[in-house]
Amino acid sequence: MKPITYSNSTRVRKARFVSYFQDGFAKVIIIIAWILIVAGVCAYLFANIKPASLFVGVGIVGLMFGFWLKWDLSDNPATYNKDISEIALDSLVSNDIVFLINDKQSPRQILSAILDSWQALFIFKRYQLVPAQLTTTLSDELVASQAVWNRAFLIAGQTPVKEISAGVLVVAMILENPKMAEWLGSHGMDIQDIIGGLMWEESLWQRVLKPKDRSQYGGIGRDWSAGFTPVLDQYGQNISLAIVEGNLDFSSVKRGHVLEQMLVNLNKQGRSNLAMVGEVGVGKTALVYSLAEKLIDGKGVLGNLKYRQVVQIDSGMLSAAIGQQASLEAIFNGILNDASRAGNIILYFDEAQLFFGSGSGEVDVASILLPALQSSNISLIASFTLDDWHKLNTVNPSLASLFVRVDIEPSDRDQTISILQDISINLEKKTNAIVTFKALQATYDLSERYLHNKAMPAKAIDLLSDSMNYPIEHYITEESVAKATEMITNTKVNQASAEEKVQLMNLEGLIHKRMINQSRAVQVVSDALRRSRAGVRNTNRPVGSFLFLGPTGVGKTELAKSLAATYFENENSMNRLDMSEYQSNGDVARLLASASKEDVGSSFLQKINQNPFSIVLLDEIEKAHPDILNLLLQMLDEGILTDTAGHKVSFKEAIIICTSNAGANEIRAQITAGKNLEDFEDEFINRLIDQNIFRAELINRFDELVLFRPLTKEELLQVANLIIGSVNEELQGKKVSITLTPAALAHLVELGYDPRLGARPMRRVISRLVENVVAKRLLSGELKPGSQLTLDINDLQGV
Amino acid sequence: MLMLFFEFITWWYGRGFTELFIKVGFYIKTIWRKFSVTALIRTMFDPWRRITTDTNKSLQGMGRAMVDNMVSRLVGFVVRLLTILSAVVCVVFIGVVSLIFIICWPLAPILVILSVAGIFL
Structure with a gap:
């Protein structure tokens, strides 16, 4: 450890003296001094x-003091x-607190001395730390x-300002304090x-100390x-002049190396056109603005590019003008002529596919642009998504070859948080709420995990x-960010409430209120949900993926419905696809229909996009086309599908349940022969693979494979009771209820039992026998509101 | 307080005086840049806003284009020259004021005494 020294040096005395005066005081003194001098003279x-000469004297003294205060103190x-x-404190500590501290203070006394500094308060507020806690x-x-x-x-050495500020001291006190380590x-x-x-x-402090000279x-x-640019002025937006007039700052873009690459390529002789290729949201436009700022600022820019102006062409304005004022060719030639003659213009085409007809194609200027770029000195920047760039390369390789490709990668965690830090200061001004550091981290983490339509940042x-819409006591915290994420994605992000925890712990019991037996299936699904809400799972895959195998009518689909009704509030939170409708190769496009919220209709992927935290039920998957099953591999493995418009749809918050009747007869035969499911499960699965019903790689991708066994007569009796219960629920509106004697129930089981069809016939039998009797008695007036009807076997036999 | 006064005097005749020269240089440089003097000198004889007439094959057309282009260059030259002259005037003005300031700077304490004495003169 280095020894600590402190002396009441010149710097300390000056700092103390200057602390008596507010910021801007020196300027006021100098102005008054000048007025006195001029008036006196x-x-x-x-x-x-004659006495006016005293004004001059006072003015000169004021001027001397003002200069000293401003230029030195x-x-x-x-x-x-x-x-x-x-460690000589008097030379290492920042000017604003150096006179408040000394080498005879304990840590508590040091903190008490610097507590009013904005840098100390900044740290306390950004971590929601109450000063008394420290x-x-x-x-x-x-x-x-x-x-x-x-x-x-040591910490000061890592900071850009390189001084021991109040902020550095607070952080040092936190890190040197074992109790704060616990915190x-x-x-x-x-x-x-x-x-x-x-x-x-x-x-931020560095920006206060050294504001940008612009x-x-x-x-x-x-x-x-x-040259003048009349046509260009009409159809373009001069980004550079907007920066000059609005004194805009794009220093938060943080992609120095990409900017350098752009400058180098623009300065090249010959091909000086840039294709900025990157996903939507990586910051292509922001980078072009940053480039425009650098060029118009002129500092560190080579002569050829200095003060060049970037003009963004508005595709909407172009398409609106076509036909009304002139032909596209005339307008675009005017734009290119202006740009060429002006000599200081870089054209910028945002979402370039709109101009080149390789995308949705609002206007197609490729044929006009190609000869112009080949023959003139125009510089052009065009932004593309990866797909659009590939399309241009395929459709118009000559045009694509005139561009130098600059790949823009999504910002990483540190870059994104740094960008958020800059932006949050502006957002705070609008909402009057303070963004905490943890909120910024949560913003990165949650947007990375739950938002898939754009890239970082x-x-x-x-x-x-x-998140600024959800302040908590004037703070934007990680809860605010989680709340915003929940609102955007319809997903549960915040920690489970006490009520939800109880529900999760008793999920099996709740499901069994609707489901008879199939305990293993109920358990694996419940476990997956609990893992998800406790945050103990691989977040790059779906919450859970299950293949339910078994005969029809044994509860495979019913389990998915029960889970949806029990935990996800209603059965509608289940997205069900009958895979028998996807048997041809052409159905792939139907499955991957656009998930964009703007697109009309409600495709499967659109539903998932709107409600990612849900159950996805894919019924009878053995009937789906192999290409659809290939998509299923990607869905199970990466938790992502890409729709036909290129939007990514996440299944990472979904529980995927696939059902299949494949091998149902064999299951039934084995059970009838007295075997347990566990005895032949592996052999059964292997046979499905051997018979090419399912590929091994698909089977391997499921978290669990669950075999459902046929229902016994005893279980069917319980099913009958559940169905009678649901009939009573429907009759609640009529204020009547029904009960069945054991003999009547046994009669229903006899009639409804069919080992091939499971529980399905039971609902038909109850509908035919019980509901018909009730209907007749209600109509005849035998059954009055408030009464209870008990049905015996005789009542049912006559129907 | 006395210490501070000595520190002030030391600064006034030391770093303060040096700072004055730096500030004067900064102001002159700023005027130079504000008037784009370097760029104007470099492009002194360029046509005004690149307004030029293309030559065609006829003798009359060539002659006319030459006259037009000469006029454009002349306009450019005059505007640039006037701007450069304005910049020079501003620089000279700042220079003179700065010179007075530089002369007065070391004499400031004496000027204070003189101004007090001026009441009685």
């Missing part, structure tokens, strides 16, 4: 007022050197300060999380050597913006 010389940076042998755990011993200062010295752990954070919050504060933009003669930015 005028009064002395022209009106011969307020600009008193710390000097950091990592190789020093001792203060009460800090030592009152002077000796404990040494560790804090040493830690602060960190209980909030799911580690050292890197705390350092991350500090970096956020320090980068006053130049090339000066008044910047565009005098460039756009999806995280969207989620954070939505």
Whole structure:
């Protein structure tokens, strides 16, 4: 540990002195001083007022003081050197707190001295940490300060400002405090999380200390050597001028290396057209804005590109003008001529497929653009999704060859959080709520996991913006982000409530209120749901995937319905597909029909998109076309399907249940022969694979394969009771109820029992015998509201 | 307080004076940039806003295009020259004011004393 020293040095005295004056005081003093000097000189010389010379004297003193305050006292940076042998606080601590601390203070006294600093408050607020929580755990011993200062010295070396600020000190105190380590752990954070919050504060502090000088933009003669662009002005938006006029800042784009690559390629002789290729939401447009900002700023830009302006062509405006004002060819030639003659224009085509007819094709200018790009000096930037770029390469390779491809990858976790940090400051101004550091982490994590229609960072930015609508006591926390995610995705993200936990723990019992037996199937499904809500699962695959095998009428579909009704509130939260309707190769397109919310209709994928936390029931999958089963492999393995429009649809929050009657006769035969399911399960599955009913890779992808056995007569009696119960529920509106004697129930079982059809005939029998009797008696007036009807075997035999 | 006063005096005749020169340089450079002087000199004889006439094959057409282009260059030259001259005037003005400031800077304490004495003169 390095020893600590402190002296009341010049820097400390200056810092203390300047602390008596507010920001901007120096400016006011200088202005008043100038007024006094000018007024004094005028009064002395022209009106011969002798005492006015005192004004001049006071003015000069004011001016001297003002300059000292502005140029020296307020600009008193710390000097950091990592190789020093001792930590001299007076030279290492930031100017705003250096006069408040000394080497005779305990950690608690240090915190008390710096508590009002905005940097300390920033750390407390971003971690929702009450200052008293830290203060009460800090030592009152002077000796404990040494560790804090040493830690602060090391942390300061990692910050961009390189000084021990109040923020650095608070973080050092947290990290050097064993009790705070517990606090960190209980909030799911580690050292890197705390350092991350500090970096956020320090980068803001750096911007306060060194604001960007953006006053130049090339000066008044910047565009005098460039031509006028009347047509371009009509159909394009000059991004560069918008940046100059709005003083916009795109420093949060954070893709320095891509920007450099763009500059290098634009500066190349010959092919200086860029194709920015990346998924929707990776920040292609933001990068072009950032490039425009850099070019118009001119700093660090080569002469050829300096002050070039980026003009975005509006495809909507173009298509609206076609026919009304001129032909597409005339307008577009006008645009290209303007750009070529001006000499300082870079054209930007956002969503370029709209121009090149390789996508939905609002306008097709490819044939006009190709010769223009080949022969003139126009520079062009076009943004494409990966699919659109491939399409252009296929449809029009000559045009594609004129572009240099620049791949834009989604931002990684650190980059995204850094972008969110910059954006959150602006969002906070609008909503008056403070975004916590954990909320930013949750924004990245949840958007990565649940949002699939855009890439990073756009999806995280969207989620954070939505989260601002759910403040919790003026804070945007991880709960706010989870709530926003739930609203967007219809998924359960927040932790299970006490009521839900009870429901989850008793799920089997609740399902068995509707289901008879099939305990293993009920259990595997319940377990999957519990794992999901407890967060103990692989989040890159569906919550659970099951193949239910067995004869018809044994409860395979009923289990899915029961789960939907019990846990997912109603049976409608189940998305069911009858795979016998997908037997041909052409049905693949139907299955993958667009999932976009804008598209009319409700395709299977659209339903999943709107309700990802649901049960997906694929009935009779053995009847589906092999190509459909191949899609199923992807769905089970990666939890993602891509629709025909290229949108990704996630099944990672869904429980996928596939049912099949394949081998039903064999199951029935084995059970009839007295075997248990477990005895022949493996052999049975192998036979299904050998007979080519299912491919081994499909079977392997399911979490569980569950064999359903045929119902016995005893179980069918219970089914009959359940059905009678549901009939009574329907009769509640008539204020009547029915009961059946044991003999009547036994009669129903005899009539409804068919080993080939399971429980299905039972519903028909009850409908035919019981419901018909009740209907007749209601109509004849025998059965009055408020009465109870008991049916015996005789009542049923006459029907 | 006395210490601070000495520190002020030390700064005024030391780093403060140096800072004054840096600021003067900064202001002159800013004016130079605001008027785009370097770019204007480089493109002094370029046509104004690239307004040019294409030549055609006839002698009359060529002559006319030449005159048009000459006029465009002349307009460009005049506008640029006037702008550069304005920049030079501003720089000279700043230079003169700065020179007065530079001369007065070390004399400031004396000027204070003189201004107090001025009441009685």
